[in-house]
Amino acid sequence: MSGPVRQTISPPCVLDAFSTQPFTDEGHHEKTKLFSLFASVIGAGMLFSAQAHAATTLTVYTALEADQIKAYQAAFHKANPDIEIKWVRDSTGIVTAKLLAEKANPQADVIWGLAATSLALLDKEGMLMPYAPQGLSAIDAKYRSAANPPAWVGMDVWASAICFNTVEAQKQGLPKPTSWADLTKPVYAGKIVMPNPASSGTGYLDVSAWLQMMGEDKGWAYMDALHKNIGQYTHSGSKPCKQAATGEFPIGIAFEYRAVKTKKEGAPIDVILPSEGLGWDIEATAIVKGSKHLEAAKKLADFSASKEAMALYEKNFAVVAIPGVAKPDELLSADYEKRLIKNDFTWASTNRDRILTEWSKRYESKSEKKQ
Secondary structure (H helix, E strand, O other), X not given: OOHHHHHOOOHHHHHHOOOOOOOOOOOHHHHHHHHHHHHHHHHHHHHHXXXXXXXXXXXXXXXXXXXXXXXXXHHHHHHOOOEEEEEEEOOHHHHHHHHHHOOOOOXXXXXXXXXXXXXXXXXXXXXXXXXXXXXXXXXXXXXXXXXXXXXXXXXXXXXXXXXXXXXXXXXXXOOOOOOOHHHHOHHHOOOEEEEOOOOOHHHHHHHHHHHHHHOHHHHHHHHHHHHHHEEEEEOOOOHHHHHHHHOOOOEEEEEHHHXXXXXXXXXXXXXXXXXXXXXXXEEEEEEEOOOOOHHHHHHHHHHHOOHHHHHHHOOOOOXXXXXXXXXXXXXOOOOOHHHEOOOOHHHHHHOHHHHHHHHHHHHHHHXXXXX
16 A cells, blocks of 8 residues: 555545445434544554565675675565665775774674685674574685574675886886786886775785785785885775776786776776785675574575675676676686685784784885875
8 A cells, every 4th residue: 555545534434434334413423433442443554564565774884896785685675675775885904994893783784795714803802793694505614604593694705906007108107017936026116006904805805816826924924015116005805996097007916807897898907917916805794693683684695695796796896606607708817716825814813913913014104194
């Protein structure tokens, strides 16, 4: 029933539903009682209907790219029209810090799209509610937490990539880099932009990958050399590729989703996957312990782990948590998944604060100002 129709009902019309006799003084008392009873029934029905259709609002924290959220939300809402989502979106580091700050009084119901390294940290703090979503058996074991039931369940993998502006490179006489080591060459001084790992999950997956691939001493030495060529550290994982696309900086260290999307939109960039290997993380979903809307939160967790959701994630990423769903992208190498480094998520999560403190001490001077 629609609201406007109910608002047009008047007492004479209501009475006509019960009797075709006109009002008379003789029957006035009985009809007044009848009208009162009917009005009470209608009122109760309207209240019940409103309560039955009242939407539950989930507060969802996310670091998803803004241009991905609309499609994900629309598909979930189609399957669950009685659940609305209130989004709180920011970069990975900022969302993680916000959740930790709210530990004593959680404001989020669900985390939909945050780095597994961050979720592992939140799990260690006892902030996540373990839950086995419907269809969990289809999820690749390496893309979910090891606990049973899991504290978090993966959605997709995102990994390092370099955006290289070929037009600007030609103007400036810059050779095309093919490796992480190439980026330390003096020819690239001031030409490179990358994300600040304290703000950006993409930045942190790069830093943690270099330390794991090279070892701590060589990893920090590498970043010291790279720092000499950095023009700016951004607070967004997408921004370096956008800056490379416009030519503000010819080289942007970003991630494959933004690199591929920017290239397909017509930007004069090449997507480079460095030869030593790719740092990566898992975008994942978790229920926040203490959610006031637990049943609705479980429905969102179920949807996020479903094959339907994976088909949406696959439109943006080359690897998703259910094997066999993702299709190869012509802009990425056929062995893309094999080029992902052996990533120790426990180490990356446990050492996160120590690594970020050291990174900030060494390199914060070139970070853009926070808005």
